[in-house]
């Protein structure tokens with residue numbers, strides 16, 4: 351698998367590297383790591399994400415090179431689509447812009463949209479897969495690439511707290527620190543550089559906190575009105591779902607975010623055996639055992655009732 355990716359790299363010169371919309375630390379970290387790696391190999395690379403680099407990750411090397419628009423750019427030898435789960439989350443038109451697509455991912459339901467599909471559910475982050483490719487290529491990992499890979503792993507493992515924090519995650523992270531990554535630089539960039547708007551929005555979200563009567567699931571929600579009140583967009587809501595999850599005894603946390611007058615994006619987090627990936631999948635979304643998402647149409651009350659009734663079946 352990796353050998354066929356190395357052949358694609360060797361045969362091509364001009365590459366597109368991209369990830370899913372609304373990128374998280376793994377999406378941005380792996381995109382920038384791979385783009386930097388390919389450039390170090392002498393390739394021409396366009397790093398693309400329609401939503402750009404979230405403020406939390408603006409400190410990453412190469413962040414300034416990521417473009418938000420592809421315009422009429424096409425004819426890429428290969429488009430590498432990272433951490434996307436499905437092609438539509440990265441862009442349905444990528445196939446027309448690239449002579450071939452390669453899917454590099456760790457999502458369990460990752461679509462086989464690539465000519466090559468390098469998918470490993472056991473990998474803690476897509477950043478780990480980029481590490482494996484760099485190693486297989488025999489390419490020394492630069493400090494810039496290491497910083498991006500470390501950030502990808504730190505982000506997708508919840509700072510090594512989630513159950514995907516496997517030995518490989520620690521091993522690769524340790525190697526990145528040996529290469530020169532300063533953990534505090536990353537931690538302060540991710541967790542100690544918040545915009546006060548985020549806390550204003552969080553205060554409103556926490557005021558909606560509800561805990562089920564069985565005390566096994568809890569939720570918070572954010573409406574378009576709240577975002578307007580504090581002048582903050584959806585990019586400020588990352589991590590809100592962690593607050594209901596942090597309640598003792600809660601197994602599943604939900605975050606309802608209004609995206610249209612009658613549509614809500616739901617983020618699911620599971621602390622244990624409940625597979626929220628399958629729940630989200632049933633609702634038309636996707637994700638992992640412990641973290642998933644879906645969009646459900648209706649009023650907030652209807653959406654909550656729909657989701658909670660399905661969740662109760664799972665909890666039984």
Ligand SMILES: [Mn+2]
Pocket residue numbers: 376377433456474475476506
């Ligand atoms: Mn990921």
